[in-house]
Amino acid sequence: MPPSENDAPLLCVERLKVHFPLYKGVIFKRRVGAAQAVDGVSFTLRAGETLGLVGESGCGKSTTGLAVLRMTEVNDGRVVFEGRDITRLDRAGMQPIRRRMQMVYQDPYGSLNPRMPVADIIGEPLAVHGLAPGKAERRERARELLQMVGLRADMIDRYPHEFSGGQRQRIGIARAIAVHPGLLICDEPVSALDVSIQAQVVNLFEDLQERFGMAYIFIAHDLAVVRHVSDRIAVMYLGRIVEVAASADLYRQPLHPYTQALLAAIPIPDPAAEAARPRQIVAGEVPSVLRPPSGCRFHTRCPKAMPVCARIEPVLAGEGGTHAVACHLHNAVEGEAA
C-alpha cells in the first residue's frame, strides 16, 4: 500500500522526553541528576513507511523506540498511534495496542527463549492476543510464518540453538509479524549478522513490508543499510533529532554538520574513491547526556560552530516539510547576528 500524503499518520510522536533519574548513595539515595536520553523528539510515520533512526551510540535511538512501545516511562510529550493518544494508557489499555506494534531486537540469541521450541516461540504472541485459540491452529499458523520468513515448516520443533544467527533473526521476525502489527520497531536488526547474511534479512524486511504494508522504525548504526531500507531518515544527537529528510536527500545534500560528519566517517568500498575523498574526520566523542552542552548540543565538536551556537538552541525548522534541520547555519535566529 503506497503511503499517500493525505493519510492520517500511523504514528505521531510529539516533543517526547525520556529522562532517566540518576541516584547516588546506597542507603540514603539522593537524586543527583538525570540522563536526558530523549529530550524533545517529534516525528510522524505513515502506514507502510520506513523511518530510519541513526546517530552515534547513546544518542537515544533505542530509548525512542522503547518509549513509542511504552516499554520505558515517558516523562513528557505524546505518542499518538492509529489516532489514539497512548501516552498514559495503563497495562490493560496497552494490551490491544501491543498487538499492533512489535519489536525486532538486535540480538537474535538473547531475545529467544532457549528452552522453547520454535512452535511455542512463534505461537506465544498468538495465544497472548487470542489470535489462534487452539494449539493445533497455532502450530499451523507458526508453520506458515516460518515459510513466510524463508525457513522450512518442518523446523518447527527445533530449539533456538539449532539455528544460525541469520535464521534466529528470521524467527524473531516471524514472532513479531505473527500478530499482524501495523508498526515494527527494528532495533539494530542486522547489526549482529554476517555481511553475506545481512542482505538476506534486509530483503526479507522489504518483502514483508510490500506484502503486509507494515511501517518500520529502523534503527541502525550502519548508514548504508539504513539508507537502503528507509524512505526518510532522522539523525539523532544527544537526545534530539538534528536533521530529518527523505533518505535520498539526506545523502545527496546533508545540511547539518553532524550529518555531514557521520557521512564523512563512513568508508566507501572503493579504494580509488577513498583515496580521492577529502578527509574531514570529526573530532571528539559524544559528550555525557548528564551534562549536555548548552545551545546546540553539537557545538563542542562542530567544525562550523559560531558564537551563537553555544548560547541558543537551534530548533528543528521545516517541520512537516520534507527536509528539516536544527542548525543556526540554516535557520537564522531572530534578532541575532551570527
Next chain:
Amino acid sequence: MAGSMTSPLLQVRGLTVQFRTDRGFVNAVDSVSLNVDAGETLAVVGESGSGKSVTALSLLRLVPSPQGRIVAGEVIFDGQDLLTLDDRQMRAVRGNRIAMIFQEPMSSLNPTLTMGLQVAEPFSIHDGTPWAAALGKAKTLLDRVRIPDSGARLAAYPHQFSGGMRQRVMIAMALACRPRMIIADEPTTALDVTVQAQILDLLKELTQETRSALILITHDLGVVARYADRVCVMYAGRIVETGTARDIYERASHPYTRALMASIPRLDRDTATRLEPIEGYPPSLAQLPPGCAFHPRCRFAADPCGRRVPMLEKIGERHHRACFVDAAV
C-alpha cells in the same frame, strides 16, 4: 612471492591450525600462506568464523591450548621461523617486535590498576627506567595518541575511559617498543563510525611514521578500501583471494569476493536496486563441504568444485585466487 627483490618482513607458509571440538578435529586455519612487506598494510577480511583471529593469534603463537594446535606451516618473520623459537625467545618477539591490538581493550587491561601504572610499567620493568621517568614516558605516549588532558588521565582507571580512548591507549602501548609489525584484530568493531575513523586514521598515521607493517583484520569492506594496501579474503579457514586493494575491488575474481561485494548496500550507489544476498549460510567447520568450501553457495559452481580443493593460483602481478571456474573472471 616471486618478483620482489627484498624478502618480505613476514612470510607465512602453509599455516594450519587445528582445534579439538566436541564434533571432532577441525581446521580453523587451513594451509594459509601470505606475505607482509615492511611498512605495508595488509587487510584480512572474511565473515565471522572464517579464521581471521586464529590466523592472527597463531602468528604470535597465542592459539589457546590444549584445544588448539598449530599443526603445520612456517611463520618467517625477519628471516626467523617463529614456530621454532622457545618460549623465552617468543616472549621477546611479542610486544617488542610484533604487537597486537584486540577488539576489546578491556581484555588486555587490568581494571583495578590506573592507566598510568599500566602504560608506564613496561618501561620500568624492561628498561629499568625510574618510576617518575616511566610515568613521564607514559604521558608522552598518551599525548602521541592524542588523549586530551593526558597528565590527569594517567591517574584514571580503565572503566573511566570511553571505548575509543581505551583503544587509543592500546595503540600507545603497542607502539611503545617500536614494533616492526602491528596486528590489529577488529580494533574498531565495537566503536561508532566517527570514532572508528579517528582511531584507524591515527593507527595508519603512526604506523606510517614508524614504518611498521600493519595487519588489519576486519569484516568491513569499506575499512579495507580506505586503509589497506593489500587484501586477503578468507572463507572457511582458507585464503580464497589475495591481491592489491585495487585488484580486489576493481578486478575481484573469486566468486565469493564478487558475491560479497554485491551483497553490501553502498552509500555511493543507487538504492532502488535490490540487494543481492549470498544464498545459504557459511559452513560449519565440523561439516565442511567437500571440494571448494564455497561451492554450495556459489553461482558458478561446476564439475570439479565439489570434488577437489582449488589452490591459490597467480592471476596477476600480486593477484591470486583459488577457484576452478573461469566464468567468474
